[in-house]
Amino acid sequence: MADALLQVESLSKRFGGVLASDAVTLDVKRGELHAVIGPNGAGKTTLISQLSGQLRPDAGRIRFAGGDITALPQFRRSALGLARSFQITSLFLDFSALDNVALAVQAHAGHSFRFWRNARNEAELRQPARAALERVGLGSRADWPASALSHGEHRQLELAMALAGAPRMLLLDEPMAGMGPDDSARMVAMLRALKQEVTILLIEHDMEAVFALADRITVLVYGRVIASGAPAEIRANAQVREAYLGEQEAVS
Amino acid sequence: MPALTPRNVIIAAVLIALLLLPVFVAFTGKIFMLTLFTRIIILALAAVSLNLILGYGGMMSFGHAAYLGIGGYAVGILAHEGITSGFVQWPAALAASALFALVIGALSLRTRGVYFIMITLAFAQMAYYAASGLARYGGDDGLTINTRSQFAGLINLSNKTAFYYLCLLLLFGCIYLVWRLVNSRFGMVIGGVRSNEVRMRAIGFPTYRYQLACFVIAGTMCGLAGALLANATDFVSPSMMYWTRSGDLIIMVVLGGMGSLFGPLIGTIALLVLEEALSGVTEYWQIILGPLLLLIVLFARGGIDGILRSLTPKVRHG
Numbered sequence: 001m002a003d004a005l006l007q008v009e010s011l012s013k014r015f016g017g018v019l020a021s022d023a024v025t026l027d028v029k030r031g032e033l034h035a036v037i038g039p040n041g042a043g044k045t046t047l048i049s050q051l052s053g054q055l056r057p058d059a060g061r062i063r064f065a066g067g068d069i070t071a072l073p074q075f076r077r078s079a080l081g082l083a084r085s086f087q088i089t090s091l092f093l094d095f096s097a098l099d100n101v102a103l104a105v106q107a108h109a110g111h112s113f114r115f116w117r118n119a120r121n122e123a124e125l126r127q128p129a130r131a132a133l134e135r136v137g138l139g140s141r142a143d144w145p146a147s148a149l150s151h152g153e154h155r156q157l158e159l160a161m162a163l164a165g166a167p168r169m170l171l172l173d174e175p176m177a178g179m180g181p182d183d184s185a186r187m188v189a190m191l192r193a194l195k196q197e198v199t200i201l202l203i204e205h206d207m208e209a210v211f212a213l214a215d216r217i218t219v220l221v222y223g224r225v226i227a228s229g230a231p232a233e234i235r236a237n238a239q240v241r242e243a244y245l246g247e248q249e250a251v252s
Numbered sequence: 253m254p255a256l257t258p259r260n261v262i263i264a265a266v267l268i269a270l271l272l273l274p275v276f277v278a279f280t281g282k283i284f285m286l287t288l289f290t291r292i293i294i295l296a297l298a299a300v301s302l303n304l305i306l307g308y309g310g311m312m313s314f315g316h317a318a319y320l321g322i323g324g325y326a327v328g329i330l331a332h333e334g335i336t337s338g339f340v341q342w343p344a345a346l347a348a349s350a351l352f353a354l355v356i357g358a359l360s361l362r363t364r365g366v367y368f369i370m371i372t373l374a375f376a377q378m379a380y381y382a383a384s385g386l387a388r389y390g391g392d393d394g395l396t397i398n399t400r401s402q403f404a405g406l407i408n409l410s411n412k413t414a415f416y417y418l419c420l421l422l423l424f425g426c427i428y429l430v431w432r433l434v435n436s437r438f439g440m441v442i443g444g445v446r447s448n449e450v451r452m453r454a455i456g457f458p459t460y461r462y463q464l465a466c467f468v469i470a471g472t473m474c475g476l477a478g479a480l481l482a483n484a485t486d487f488v489s490p491s492m493m494y495w496t497r498s499g500d501l502i503i504m505v506v507l508g509g510m511g512s513l514f515g516p517l518i519g520t521i522a523l524l525v526l527e528e529a530l531s532g533v534t535e536y537w538q539i540i541l542g543p544l545l546l547l548i549v550l551f552a553r554g555g556i557d558g559i560l561r562s563l564t565p566k567v568r569h570g
Contacts, residue, residue, distance in 0.1 A: 052454065078456030090454070092447040103444050106437055107456035113465065114437040122437075161455060 005030045005169055005199050006051070006082075011060030013046055013223075020046040021057065022223035028169070033195040035202045035210045038220035039243070044203045045087055047220070048171050051201070052084040053077045065168065078107065081168030085161070087177055087203075089154040091146045097157055098142040101129035104164035132160040136190060152183035159190070169199040176206045188212055211235070219243070259560035263514050266521070270420060274413045286412050287484075292524045293419045294480045299504040299516035300426050301473035306502065307510035308434050309466050310446030314369045315356070315376025316501050319349045319471045321383060321493030323478020328395045328488035338401030338409075342479050349475025350468050352379070357467035361460060376493055383490040394489025401483055409483050419480055423517070426473055431513055433469070442466050507548060509557030518556050 004027040013021040020043040028034040038044055049055040051062060053074035062070045069077055092100050102125045106112060109124060119125060133139050136156040141149060146157060155175055162170050175191070176184045188209050194200065195213070204210050210217065211231050218228040219240050227237045234240055254260045270289070277286045298320055305311040326345035335341065360371040389395045400409040409415045433439050441462045444452045452459050482488045491497070500523070508519020526544070530537035552559045 054454070073458075074453050075456045075458045078454070084454055086451075086454070090448060090451045092444055092451065094447050095443070099440070103440055103452075104455045106440060112437040112441045112457070112462060115439075116432050116436055118432075118435045119437045119440045120435065125437075165456065 003029050005065060006201065007061075007063040008047075008051070009061040009063075011047070011050060011057045011062065013043075013050060013055060013057050015046075019223045021050065021060075023060070024220070024223070024225055026218045026225060026228060028199060028201050029216075030199055031195075032215040033191070033200040033202060033213055035204060035214035035217045036220055037204065037207070037210055037217060041222075042220040043223040044220055045173055046223075048084060048173050048201070048203055052082065052171055075107075078165065081165070082171065083162040083165055083167035083169070084171040085158040085173060085175060087173040089151075089158060091154060091157060091161075093145070093147040095146055096143050097133060097138060097146055097149065097160075098126065098129055100146050100157060101132050101160050101164045102126055104161040105129050105132075108165040128166075129160075129164055132164040133157075135163060136160045137186070152179055152186075155179060155183070155187065156190075159187075163194075163198075167198060169201065170194075172200060172202045172204075174203055174205060176204060176209055184209065257561075258563040259557070262560055263518075266514075266518065267424075274416055277413075283412070286416055288524070288528060290412070290416050290419055290484050291481075292520055293416070293423050294477050294484055295501070295504065295524065296517045296520035297419070297423045297426055297480070298474045298477040299501055299508070299520050300423070300430060301470045301477065302501050303505045303510065303512075303516045304430055304433070304470045304473070305467055306505055307512065307515065308430075308439065308446065309442045309463065311361075311463065311467065312369050313360075313372040313467075313470075313498075314495070314502070315372035315374075315379075315498050316470075316474060317493045317495070317497035318356075318376035318379040319353065319474035320478040320481060320497065321379060321488070321490070322349045322352050323475035323480075324482035324488040324492050325383060325386075325389070325395075325478075326475070327401060327479045327482040328397050329389055331397045331399055331401075332389060332395060336399045336402045338403045341401050342476070345475050345479040346472050349478065350472040353468045353471025354464070357464045357471070361463050361467065373495055373498070376498055377495060380490050380493045380495075383493065390489070392490060394487055394491070397482060397486045397488065400486065401479070415483065419484075422476065422480070426476075427513060427517070429473075434513075438462065438465070503545060505555075507545060507555050509555030512554065512557040515555055515557040522556060 006028040008024055008026050010023040010025055011021050012019065012023055024047060036044055036047065046055065050057045053072060057070065061068060064080060064082055069080065092103065105125050105128045130142060133142055136159050138153060138156050138160060141153060149157060159175060176187050179187065184206060191213055202213065214231055216229060217231055217234045219226050219234060221243045226243060227234055227240045273289055274286060277283060302316045305313055323345040326348045327341045330341045330344060356372060356375045360368050363371060384392050407414055407418060434443065441457055445459050445463060449459060504519040504523050505516050507523055508517065509515030526541060527537065530540050548555065554561060
């Protein structure tokens with residue numbers, strides 16, 4: 001497919017007796033927001049970890065922007081413009097919010113064997129970092145230590161860090177996890193604005209958010225893709241309703 | 253312009269006292285003070301270098317004394333072979349330490365946690381036994397250095413005052429170097445890895461090469477301290493790199509304050525002055541020193557520098 005930015009072909013990953021990814025095939029088109037949903041243990045995070053390079057697949061292929069990245073280490077994928085955020089917040093807690101984002105900028109600003117100039121005075125790092133913080137609504141928190149921010153702000157900071165490298169594609173692992181309704185609504189609004197600029201692969205439990213945001217949805221159950229399509233198709237898919245949505249709707 | 257906090261005033265006072273020490277000695281004739289403080293400054297330089305990897309980089313090296321020994325032996329062996337020029341000895345000391353750090357670092361930085369500690373310890377002990385086996389250079393008994401490093405008449409290291417000031421200058425220079433390093437892009441990477449290594453990889457840093465570079469810089473700096481120590485004592489022996497010496501260096505850093513610029517200097521002064529004072533009171537001074545260290549580590553997480561900083565109320569967020 002010509003306009004696919006990310007193509008995943010029969011990706012498989014086994015942990016002992018568990019097939020966490022069972023011949024997963026999907027593609028993400030340039031400019032779309034593609035959501036991956038599935039019950040707990042469906043292998044969503046395993047999938048994203050293989051895409052970002054933290055895990056090596058046992059079989060299958062990953063192509064990004066036309067090139068095969070299956071064997072590339074994490075930092076090379078990152079350099080190609082593939083950025084990931086974490087389900088469990090993973091920040092530099094003893095650094096300021098601005099430092100956190102500036103590090104993400106620095107990661108994409110050439111090598112860091114620069115020993116002399118004060119990095120905190122470099123406009124080349126600080127300005128994009130500040131812009132990314134403003135972007136996610138954390139401008140006023142720039143100089144706070146990351147450890148002093150709230151949970152919702154941590155999620156926003158995660159997003160700012162992912163954005164800081166001006167990525168071509170964002171891999172977002174449950175950005176709404178653990179958020180209250182207000183923070184969630186803010187995050188949905190932010191992602192809606194973001195998807196105008198950057199291709200997004202979103203893993204999310206919050207169904208309301210997924211159906212509000214996604215252009216296409218892939219449903220994963222026990223490591224296998226059971227359906228893929230537009231939100232309306234997924235809603236109507238009997239298999240999906242049985243495996244997944246049924247219980248959700250029963251709850252809500 | 254640093255603020256006039258109690259901490260900054262105390263540190264400035266310590267630095268000025270160090271600068272004026274030879275004047276004090278000249279008036280009082282207490283030469284032993286000059287000898288003691290020369291030793292303190294040299295070990296502080298070693299502690300500063302350890303702090304770079306331990307305090308700023310979070311790399312718990314338990315073999316840092318190896319570089320003291322390697323730097324010292326480079327000077328000792330060359331002197332024994334009749335090469336007394338410091339212009340040869342000192343670069344050799346630095347190069348040997350850098351090379352050793354490169355090899356140890358390349359292997360040990362592939363591991364983490366306890367394994368990293370054990371591997372660095374094992375390499376230092378290997379260096380210790382290797383030095384013990386150098387029969388030509390005194391083996392277990394060590395090697396006496398008859399002539400201190402010669403610098404073509406530029407500076408006479410046998411002049412106690414001149415040597416003291418050289419050591420002090422090098423210490424200040426290295427502290428300045430560490431300050432530049434830890435605030436540079438390189439330093440941000442090193443600190444980032446200490447804080448959250450997984451995340452550093454995820455945002456696109458090849459962390460291993462930066463840690464290795466940091467490890468080599470620290471080792472080289474400690475090799476310089478070794479070259480100074482050999483000149484200060486006119487003697488090198490395997491005990492310079494015994495594991496208890498590595499332990500002492502860790503204590504100096506932790507006591508003064510990990511990841512603090514002046515912490516290692518303060519920690520070294522505190523430890524060695526206490527040791528000197530207590531050993532004058534009782535021969536069982538370690539019984540007093542041990543619990544004292546324990547108290548500081550338990551109750552002052554930032555070491556002595558942490559206590560000094562807590563004298564100024566912090567700006568609170570949130």
